[in-house]
Amino acid sequence: MPLNLADLRVFCSAARQPTLGAAALELHLTPSAVSKALRRLEGDMGAPLFDRSGKQLLLNDSGRLLLARARALLALAEQARLDVMGERGAIACRIAGPALLLWRHADALAAALDAYPQASVHLQPAFEDAALAALARGDCHAALVTQEAVAQRGADWPASWQCTALGSMRMLLAAGRAHAxxxxxxxxxxxxxxxxQDVLPHAFASPTHSLLCGEERGRHADGWRGAAGRTIRYWSDDAQLLLGYVQSGRALAYLPDFAVRAHGLLQLELAGSVDCSEQVLLVWDGALAGQWLREMARQLPLASTIASN
Known part of the structure; x- marks a missing residue:
């Protein structure tokens, strides 16, 4: 019996969500409809796919075996539909990555999809490992990460994944125009x-966790490569709050170059530069990518360059 794609979508949601009710909420269905779809799929497969414990659904060995194939089938079906529709396709492009990188490339991502007037762009904030895991699960079409995150995956990197270089992001020491x-x-x-020696007496603002990978790094979370004697008075893992402290003149901060330019901040150039640079990549699965995603990956480097100027 051929598999029902609608039932496979329900199955993938149920596998991702902690309870049947959460899956129903995600799919805009009733819990009863979700339960019936899962039972129907289990009947088609000839085996239970979940171990049921109260309201929780736990994938069993059969369910885990089906899940990878179900995600691939759904992705291929969706890409086939969009390829046939071409520019008329209602693409729901999902990009996961650290909020800092999404902020940097949001305009370029929108510009890269201008040829598809029915497209929507869904930016999903996630630290780098979580973004790559979401790509592996099929929960997003692509992930925005740094070269360092890619290098750390080593032999675990899927052979079908491709990387599109989007240029670099430099971290700069910045001051607001109201600062002394x-x-x-x-x-x-x-x-x-x-x-x-002119900089160190002033207060700094800094995150406690890396804004890219989420790792707790304390006084070095912003990537600062200068002397350790600086005074960090303001702490926040929200880049916009750090920016606010700098704009008000209350603190100095190590911020990405695009934020420094966009908000008219002053770059403090130190002798023996403390600047550091991160190479940014768009990661996507070449085995599942439709024509629209390949075209976006082709155009995005140029769009990112224009947006940075």
Whole structure:
């Protein structure tokens, strides 16, 4: 008996969600409809796919075997439909990655899909490992990560995954125009030379966890490569809050270059530069990618370059 794609979608949601009710909420169905679809699929497969414990559904060995194939079948069916529809396709593009990288490339992602007027872009904030795991599960079409995150996967990297280079993101020491170190600097100046001994007496703002991988790193979470003697007075894992402390003149912070430019901040150029650079990649599965995703991957590097200028 041929498998029902609608039942496979229900199955994948039930495998992802903690309870049948959560799967029903995600699918906009009643719990009864979800239960019936799962029973129907189990009948078609000739074996139970879950171990049921109260309201919880736990995948058994048969369910885990089906899950990978079900995700691939659904992805191929969706890509076939969109390829046939072409520019008329109602694409729901899902990109996962750290909020910092989504912020950096949001405009470029939108521009890369301009040829598809019915498309929507869903940005899913997730640290790098979680974003790559979401790609592996089929919960997103692509992941935005750094080269370092890719290198750390090593032999675990799927052979079908492809990487599109989107350029680099530099971390810069930044001050707001109201900060004491910005006094006397012309408004038209984007940067100013500065000595380390002039910087260290001032308060800094910093995250406690890496904004890319989520790892707790304390005083080095922002990637600062300068002297350890700085005073961090303001702590937040929200980049927008860090930016606010800098804009107000309360603190200095190590921020990505695109944020420094976009908000008219002043770059403090230290001798023996403390700048560091991260290479950004779009990761996608070449075995499951439809024409629209391949086209987006082709156009995105150019769109990212334009957006950074």
């Amino acid at each position: 170190l910005a006094r006397g600097v012309p408004a038209a100046s984007a940067s100013v030379p500065c000595r380390l």
